[in-house]
Amino acid sequence: MDDRPIGVFDSGFGGLTVVRALIDLLPAEELVYLGDTGRYPYGPRPLEEVRAFSRQIARRLAEVHDVKMVVVACNNASAAALDLLRFELDVPVLGVIDPGLRAAVRVTANSRVGVIATEGTIASGAYQRAVLALRVPVELCCAACPGLVELVEQGETDSEAARDLVERLLAPLREAGVDTLLLGCTHYPFLARTIGAVMGREVVLVSSAEETAFEVRSILDETGLGRRSRAKGSHRFISSGDIAWFEDMGTRLLGLELGQVEQVSWGSLAAGDAAPSGWESNAWG
Numbered sequence: 142m143d144d145r146p147i148g149v150f151d152s153g154f155g156g157l158t159v160v161r162a163l164i165d166l167l168p169a170e171e172l173v174y175l176g177d178t179g180r181y182p183y184g185p186r187p188l189e190e191v192r193a194f195s196r197q198i199a200r201r202l203a204e205v206h207d208v209k210m211v212v213v214a215c216n217n218a219s220a221a222a223l224d225l226l227r228f229e230l231d232v233p234v235l236g237v238i239d240p241g242l243r244a245a246v247r248v249t250a251n252s253r254v255g256v257i258a259t260e261g262t263i264a265s266g267a268y269q270r271a272v273l274a275l276r277v278p279v280e281l282c283c284a285a286c287p288g289l290v291e292l293v294e295q296g297e298t299d300s301e302a303a304r305d306l307v308e309r310l311l312a313p314l315r316e317a318g319v320d321t322l323l324l325g326c327t328h329y330p331f332l333a334r335t336i337g338a339v340m341g342r343e344v345v346l347v348s349s350a351e352e353t354a355f356e357v358r359s360i361l362d363e364t365g366l367g368r369r370s371r372a373k374g375s376h377r378f379i380s381s382g383d384i385a386w387f388e389d390m391g392t393r394l395l396g397l398e399l400g401q402v403e404q405v406s407w408g409s410l411a412a413g414d415a416a417p418s419g420w421e422s423n424a425w426g
């Protein structure tokens with residue numbers, strides 16, 4: 142048994158979808174969530190930069206908050222840094238790409254799965270590689286959706302502008318005849334109503350949040366890292382941006398009071414934050 146918290150991070154509010162699923166499934170676990178709102182969105186940034194940010198955040202969670210596990214609740218950061226973080230940290234590290242994909246593969250009946258994500262995630266090829274690794278006869282239709290993360294971060298999930306943008310971005314997936322749509326960005330479940338209305342009732346939307354929470358539970362069971370106490374765990378929230386905004390928007394999006402949000406400041410990236418040279422080809426070659 143291990144009473145230390147689970148660390149969860151994302152570029153901003155998106156990872157709160159995973160936090161919600163963790164709170165529901167594992168109410169006794171203590172959580173520390175870091176939303177990097179001071180540097181969001183990650184999607185348009187080069188993968189090496191997202192890798193350096195992820196490394197900085199994961200180290201902070203491990204060194205300052207002494208977490209027993211890290212959940213990379215961001216597809217972009219998972220695509221950029223999951224292998225590296227697994228290599229460097231001595232606690233289990235879980236991303237959101239594999240759990241979400243496995244759920245989508247289970248759901249599809251016509252073997253045509255749409256994946257929507259940020260530009261960085263789609264360009265990384267992480268989903269395409271993950272489906273090959275699963276060795277299933279499923280065709281992925283991937284679409285980058287620039288602008289959707291910003292809508293969520295601005296609290297504009299139901300507006301006419303949101304609907305227009307979603308319609309335009311998802312048109313190729315409707316034409317491709319997918320019967321399942323994987324929300325490959327943890328921000329997108331907040332837009333599920335708009336996305337669902339555009340795709341139509343016959344298309345099933347899959348989010349990685351619940352599946353990731355189930356995987357966290359399996360890891361805790363297998364490793365014996367679950368919390369000893371059955372009392373409700375506490376949840377700490379940390380942001381690198383405006384903490385009053387984080388508290389207000391986060392409370393609305395999560396549907397639970399966040400309480401006092403703590404501030405983290407990064408300064409500029411240090412040389413040690415970049416991945417060791419040669420890492421990229423090892424990870425993704």
Ligand code: DGL
Nearest residue numbers: 152155183184216217327
């Ligand atoms: N929630 C992040 C993801 O799952 C969004 C990344 C961003 O900030 O662009 O990819």
